[in-house]
Amino acid sequence: MSKTMMQQATCACGFSVTSENEDELVKIIQDHAHSKHDKEMTVADVKAMAKQV
Numbered sequence: 001m002s003k004t005m006m007q008q009a010t011c012a013c014g015f016s017v018t019s020e021n022e023d024e025l026v027k028i029i030q031d032h033a034h035s036k037h038d039k040e041m042t043v044a045d046v047k048a049m050a051k052q053v
Contacts, residue, residue: 004020005052006052006053007019007022007025007050007052007053008051008052009025009046009051011033011036011037013036013037015032015036017029025046025050026046029046029049030046
């Protein structure tokens with residue numbers, strides 16, 4: 001039985017996303033950064049802040 005790799009990314013404001021799907025995690029964080037902080041984040045930016053949980 002293999003474990004699913006969960007990833008988590010947390011914004012400096014405290015907003016946090018945990019997902020098995022890296023694309024989903026990236027999209028949610030990018031949308032949050034844009035709508036709440038008027039900031040654009042690249043896929044590389046989000047991947048750099050993500051950690052496995």
